[in-house]
Amino acid sequence: MELVTYPDSEMMMIEVAQRLAGELRQALQSAEAASIAVPGGTTPGPIFDSLCGADLDWERVSVMLTDERWVPEDSPRSNTRLLKQRLLVGKAAVARYLPLYAPTETPEEGIPDLAQAISDVLPLSTCLLGMGTDMHTASIFPGADRLEEALTGDLILVPMRAPGALEPRITLSARVLSGAIARHVVITGPEKREALDRARTLTPEEAPVAAVLKGSIVHWAES
Numbered sequence: 001m002e003l004v005t006y007p008d009s010e011m012m013m014i015e016v017a018q019r020l021a022g023e024l025r026q027a028l029q030s031a032e033a034a035s036i037a038v039p040g041g042t043t044p045g046p047i048f049d050s051l052c053g054a055d056l057d058w059e060r061v062s063v064m065l066t067d068e069r070w071v072p073e074d075s076p077r078s079n080t081r082l083l084k085q086r087l088l089v090g091k092a093a094v095a096r097y098l099p100l101y102a103p104t105e106t107p108e109e110g111i112p113d114l115a116q117a118i119s120d121v122l123p124l125s126t127c128l129l130g131m132g133t134d135m136h137t138a139s140i141f142p143g144a145d146r147l148e149e150a151l152t153g154d155l156i157l158v159p160m161r162a163p164g165a166l167e168p169r170i171t172l173s174a175r176v177l178s179g180a181i182a183r184h185v186v187i188t189g190p191e192k193r194e195a196l197d198r199a200r201t202l203t204p205e206e207a208p209v210a211a212v213l214k215g216s217i218v219h220w221a222e223s
């Protein structure tokens, strides 16, 4: 793992967006198509604001979330809503969007079709991840019902229910996330920095983010 620290988060978000755009551009030089997975939550919005304006052949790029809460798109809790409002706009509006939500009652019912579409674009060219203070990444939570499957199984997408999650979730598995050709984790603030340092001493079962740290670049800004 490489740790890059920044004087402020504004600068970090721009720099991360530039790196992601560069990795997509590089992938498009050697292949017909490229793919990227990005997190939801409260952190990545400013990265999306910058990345959506990147000058690259977005029509050849597939964009997906790393994970989703099983709520309709008009819910304020929807990661899809964030993605559509802040990344799939501007130059990136023509990218191919691969959904992680379907209007079925449970994630289990939606997963087969969603996973099929994703399987065509793996491995991911690049992947951006977030992390919670409980050391979850994507929706791989400590104490989740299908934690072991998400960490070590062969599945592409795993449904997930966890004490720390308000609603059922769906997440890319650790296999898919750590199979990305380039991987970044973005975190801000002292609490998440402490969580990251703790995660490095724990097992993935205790700290799921530990499953994706090897080979990742972690970007951190104190404020």
Ligand SMILES: O=C1O[C@H](COP(=O)(O)O)[C@@H](O)[C@H](O)[C@H]1O
Binding pocket: 038, 039, 040, 041, 042, 043, 044, 066, 067, 068, 069, 079, 129, 130, 131, 132, 133, 137, 138, 139
């Ligand atoms: O619930 C989620 O949490 C993590 C971290 O979110 P943040 O609000 O602390 O940045 C996020 O990476 C994940 O995609 C999201 O579904």
